[in-house]
Amino acid sequence: MTSTVDLAKLHIDDFRSHQGAEFEMQTAEGVVALKLAKVEAVGNSGRPGGAFSLLFTTPKGAWLPQAIYPVRHPALGVIEIFMVPIGPLGDGNGYQAIFT
Numbered sequence: 001m002t003s004t005v006d007l008a009k010l011h012i013d014d015f016r017s018h019q020g021a022e023f024e025m026q027t028a029e030g031v032v033a034l035k036l037a038k039v040e041a042v043g044n045s046g047r048p049g050g051a052f053s054l055l056f057t058t059p060k061g062a063w064l065p066q067a068i069y070p071v072r073h074p075a076l077g078v079i080e081i082f083m084v085p086i087g088p089l090g091d092g093n094g095y096q097a098i099f100t
Contacts, residue, residue, distance in 0.1 A: 012052040
């Protein structure tokens with residue numbers, strides 16, 4: 001997967017309509033299915049529109065380390081996102097990305 005999205009141009013509204021949608025995260029072991037569980041504003045920042053947080057879930061299983069992963073969505077394209085494991089979320093593993 002090659003990055004096609006400029007992170008600086010992403011806004012919370014780019015993700016709100018995709019809450020609950022499926023994404024794909026490329027890892028060294030293969031593709032992992034992600035679900036965008038929550039989109040939340042997290043205050044002011046230097047970015048237009050303010051900072052925001054994305055919470056994703058994966059199926060239960062081995063945890064992935066925090067790292068930058070290529071994440072694909074049909075409407076948004078491929079986005080290189082720094083994902084951090086945050087513990088169990090719903091019935092799967094939770095990961096968070098914060099845009100500041």
